[in-house]
Structures are given as structure tokens and as C-alpha cells.
Amino acid sequence: SAIPTPLRAVPVEVETRARRNEEGDVVGDFDVPANAINYCPFNEAWLKVGEGKKSMSMATYEFRFGNLHHGQPISVVDFLYAQGFQMEWANKEGDDDLQYERAYSSSLKNSLDTIIGWVLNEDDTITVYFDYNFPASKERVASWGAPGISVSASGHAVGCAWEIAEAMSLLVTEGSKSGTSYSITMDPAFTEVDAIAPACVKDIRAKLVEMKERKHIPNYIKEFVDEQYVLERYDAAIKFIDNYGHAYISNGPFYLSKFDSTSNFMELRAFRDPSYPFEDTYWIEELxxxxxxxxxxxxxxxxxxxxxxxxxxxxxxxxxxxxxxxxxxxxxxxxxxxxxxxxxxxxxxxxxxxxxxxxxxxxxxxxxxxxxxxxxxxxxxxxxxxxxxxxxxxxx
Incomplete structure (x- = not known):
């Protein structure tokens, strides 16, 4: 049907107020609350958007949280991390900006620039104000503004736990234990970070240990978490890598239980965690x-x-x-x-x-x-x- 299907973020309210101004441009008539926030890579913090902002559309999302494959619960923090990461790596702050990838930016920046701000509600919902107008489909409008937990620019909603994404990004900006030079995109001058390649997994694990020792808290979530939270995530990720030999800690109905890069073999097992939000018959009925x-x-x-x-x-x-x-x-x-x-x-x-x-x-x-x-x-x-x-x- 090509109608976007909600997964983790479920729209409960969607509205568009758009018109053409005197110049013929499509503009929004939603007043964005002054306390709405957006991540600013130049300040490395979530900032209030302030007075006078307008948007074309507004949508409020509730979430199907559940646990990740290493047992740690998904929360609003995971969505904040992903949005902050994308804003950081898609915006160039200067010629010496190590947290910028041109190819990554070219895939994401145009859509990121349409997000005006988020309002974090007390009931763990998020209201997003954004510039997108598609009168033919309210579902497509909702999909455009939906928060996600993936930092990937591939166009596929495939994500790893935020601590894995953070470890990978630090391999790029700080260097690795092995001395390998990494990139978050395909660049012949570097090695692309990889959550299942054995050599990279060793470097990811070593970086997680470093992050734990220095009690590292990413800028994208430092206002919303404490040391205990991040240390529990790092411990769970390290344990997962030790158990399964890879760092692909995701959130879907199957987890990668075995992987052999030599024989190109992998084994998937059903994720039976009781927190998983979809019953085995859910998608049969939904679709x-x-x-x-x-x-x-x-x-x-x-x-x-x-x-x-x-x-x-x-x-x-x-x-x-x-x-x-x-x-x-x-x-x-x-x-x-x-x-x-x-x-x-x-x-x-x-x-x-x-x-x-x-x-x-x-x-x-x-x-x-x-x-x-x-x-x-x-x-x-x-x-x-x-x-x-x-x-x-x-x-x-």
C-alpha cells in the first residue's frame, strides 16, 4: 500500500497548517512553543527554540519501548541520542570538525533541517514540530516527523544501541586500540566501522571499556541521564559482545546469536524478552x-x-x-x-x-x-x- 507503518513511534495526533504566502511559498501556521528543543551541534547541547518559530505540521508520538537485545530498556533517551547524533554528524562546524561526514550529511541534512523542535511531555510522549506538508496522506506526514532510535543514513530503520553508535563514533574521532583509522561512511582511505566485523568488534569493546572507566556521557543525552545509567549500558554491551562475539545490539524480533565471517554464516534466534511490544500474531493481523x-x-x-x-x-x-x-x-x-x-x-x-x-x-x-x-x-x-x-x- 506504500502507507508508512508505525513501529516504535506511534502517532496519536497529527495536524498540518500550511498555506501559500504572498510570494507563493508554502509556509506553516503552527506556533512552535518557545520551550521546544532541538540539538545544536555548535553548542553541543539541546537548546530551546525560543519565541516566534512557525511550523507546517505538528505530531505527537507515544512509544512502544521494550528492551534492546542486551536487556537494557528503551526509553526517550534512545530517541534523543539518535536525533542529537544525526544533527552533530550532518552539520559541519569548521574545517577541522572530526564529527562531520559529508556523505552522511548529504543523506540526512535536508530532512533534519525540517525539524523545528521537540517538546518532551511528562507522559513520555514527544510532540514534534516540523516543516512537511503532504495533504494526500496524514500517515506520510506523521512518518516524516517521527523520532527514531537509528543513526543510520542508509534509509533503513536498522539501529544499534546508542552506546555502540557512540563507541563507533569515538573510534573515528579519538582513534582505536588497534591503531586502525575508522570512518562512519565508506571511504577508501579508512575502514568503515562495522558492528560484526571481528577486528572492529574488538576495537568497539575496548572503546566501551574506556568509556566505562572515564564515565563518559555523550553530549546528546547528558542533560537527561546520570552516571549509573550509562555505566549499566556499557556493562550490558560489553557482556553482550563477550557472549555473542559481535556488537550488533538491536531491538527487532530476532537477535544475531552466531556469526562467522570466515564461512559467511549467521544464526538468528527469536527475541523472547517479555517486554517485546509485538505478539507473534500482531503483524499478521496488522497487515x-x-x-x-x-x-x-x-x-x-x-x-x-x-x-x-x-x-x-x-x-x-x-x-x-x-x-x-x-x-x-x-x-x-x-x-x-x-x-x-x-x-x-x-x-x-x-x-x-x-x-x-x-x-x-x-x-x-x-x-x-x-x-x-x-x-x-x-x-x-x-x-x-x-x-x-x-x-x-x-x-x-
Missing amino acids: KTLRLEIESIETPAFIGKGSDLPVTVHVAEVTYPIDEAIPATVGEVTVSLIIGQESVEFKAVMVQHGVFECTIPASVFEKLESGSYVIMAIAELEGAIPASASTSVVLF
């Missing part, structure tokens, strides 16, 4: 949709001129992704007689569940030459891909 399937077309194989041609189409209603089929109770069926490059269409009528009938009148065949003709049936249901099938009839 459930109907499609029609034409099971058969019944019509005489031969017909003489002067005779009507009865056509019966048997249609099943299939529930995706379960693929359970029952006689169709909905939908429309069109029967076409193909004549060279043209066709004559007839609407079939449902006479009982799963059975559609129509009659091609004898008058249609009067001026046709004897021979074989194709009969095509198309079953349609709003929002579904049309189903089609064909058969042939010999006119004599």
Missing part, C-alpha cells in the same frame, strides 16, 4: 488484507453464430498473509471478449458467494469471422491488485 483470485472460468468450448455465450467466473477471497481462501463475498468482475486489438466488456453479476455470471449476447458474434476468441475475466477489489484469468471459445 492482513484481502485479494481476489479467479479459480476458474466456465464457458462452452464451442458456440454457433446466433447463440448467446454464458460465462461463469468462480472467484475466491484470499486473506493475506495467511492465504486462507473462501468464496468471494466482495469485489467486481468484468468479462471481456478479445477481438484483435480491441475488446468488448460485460459486467458480471454475483449470483452467490464466489460465483459471478454474465452473458455475451449473440448480437456480438454476428459480424465476427469463425475462429478462436479469448475470453478474459478481471476481478477487482478496491485497494488490491486486480486478478485476471482467461480461456478461449471457438466460434463456428
Whole structure:
């Protein structure tokens, strides 16, 4: 359907107020609260946006938190870290800015610049004010402003725990125990950080130990956490690496339990943590949709001129992704007689569940030459891909 599907951030309120000004530009009419915040890489802190800011859209999101694969709980802090990280690495503060990657910036900066500010609500929801207008789909508007926990610029919502992202970034800016020079993007002059490559994983673990020893707190979250919080995260990450041999600590329904870079083998296991927010049947129900399937077309194989041609189409209603089929109770069926490059269409009528009938009148065949003709049936249901099938009839 191409409709964005909420995962961790679920929009509970979405509204757009946009208009064209006298110059013809689209502008927003939302008054952004002065206490809304956005991360400023130049000040290395979350700052209030102040008075007088406007935005095109506003959305409030609640969250399905749960635990990460190393058992540490997801919270608003994870979303703050990701937003701060992206703002830091996508904005150049000077020629000697080590926390800037041009390729990373080119993928993210335009969209980041549309975010005016966040309001952190007391009930652990976040209200986002942003410049995006898409009248055709409120879901797409909500998706644009949704906070995430991934710092990736790949376009895929694949994320690691923030402490892994932080360790990787420090490998780039501070250096590594192995002496390898790292980059967060593909650069032939450097080695790209990698959460599963054995050599990089060793450096990530060593950096986590350093971070723990100096009680390092990232700038993106220092206003919102204490030492105990970050130390627990570092300990859990180190333990995970020791147990599984990699640093890909994510949040999905499966975790990477085994990985062998030599044989290109990996094993995924179901993440059975009771905090995981989706039951095993959730997505089956959430994504459930109907499609029609034409099971058969019944019509005489031969017909003489002067005779009507009865056509019966048997249609099943299939529930995706379960693929359970029952006689169709909905939908429309069109029967076409193909004549060279043209066709004559007839609407079939449902006479009982799963059975559609129509009659091609004898008058249609009067001026046709004897021979074989194709009969095509198309079953349609709003929002579904049309189903089609064909058969042939010999006119004599």
C-alpha cells in the first residue's frame, strides 16, 4: 500500500497548517512553543527554540519501548541520542570538525533541517514540530516527523544501541586500540566501522571499556541521564559482545546469536524478552488484507453464430498473509471478449458467494469471422491488485 507503518513511534495526533504566502511559498501556521528543543551541534547541547518559530505540521508520538537485545530498556533517551547524533554528524562546524561526514550529511541534512523542535511531555510522549506538508496522506506526514532510535543514513530503520553508535563514533574521532583509522561512511582511505566485523568488534569493546572507566556521557543525552545509567549500558554491551562475539545490539524480533565471517554464516534466534511490544500474531493481523483470485472460468468450448455465450467466473477471497481462501463475498468482475486489438466488456453479476455470471449476447458474434476468441475475466477489489484469468471459445 506504500502507507508508512508505525513501529516504535506511534502517532496519536497529527495536524498540518500550511498555506501559500504572498510570494507563493508554502509556509506553516503552527506556533512552535518557545520551550521546544532541538540539538545544536555548535553548542553541543539541546537548546530551546525560543519565541516566534512557525511550523507546517505538528505530531505527537507515544512509544512502544521494550528492551534492546542486551536487556537494557528503551526509553526517550534512545530517541534523543539518535536525533542529537544525526544533527552533530550532518552539520559541519569548521574545517577541522572530526564529527562531520559529508556523505552522511548529504543523506540526512535536508530532512533534519525540517525539524523545528521537540517538546518532551511528562507522559513520555514527544510532540514534534516540523516543516512537511503532504495533504494526500496524514500517515506520510506523521512518518516524516517521527523520532527514531537509528543513526543510520542508509534509509533503513536498522539501529544499534546508542552506546555502540557512540563507541563507533569515538573510534573515528579519538582513534582505536588497534591503531586502525575508522570512518562512519565508506571511504577508501579508512575502514568503515562495522558492528560484526571481528577486528572492529574488538576495537568497539575496548572503546566501551574506556568509556566505562572515564564515565563518559555523550553530549546528546547528558542533560537527561546520570552516571549509573550509562555505566549499566556499557556493562550490558560489553557482556553482550563477550557472549555473542559481535556488537550488533538491536531491538527487532530476532537477535544475531552466531556469526562467522570466515564461512559467511549467521544464526538468528527469536527475541523472547517479555517486554517485546509485538505478539507473534500482531503483524499478521496488522497487515492482513484481502485479494481476489479467479479459480476458474466456465464457458462452452464451442458456440454457433446466433447463440448467446454464458460465462461463469468462480472467484475466491484470499486473506493475506495467511492465504486462507473462501468464496468471494466482495469485489467486481468484468468479462471481456478479445477481438484483435480491441475488446468488448460485460459486467458480471454475483449470483452467490464466489460465483459471478454474465452473458455475451449473440448480437456480438454476428459480424465476427469463425475462429478462436479469448475470453478474459478481471476481478477487482478496491485497494488490491486486480486478478485476471482467461480461456478461449471457438466460434463456428
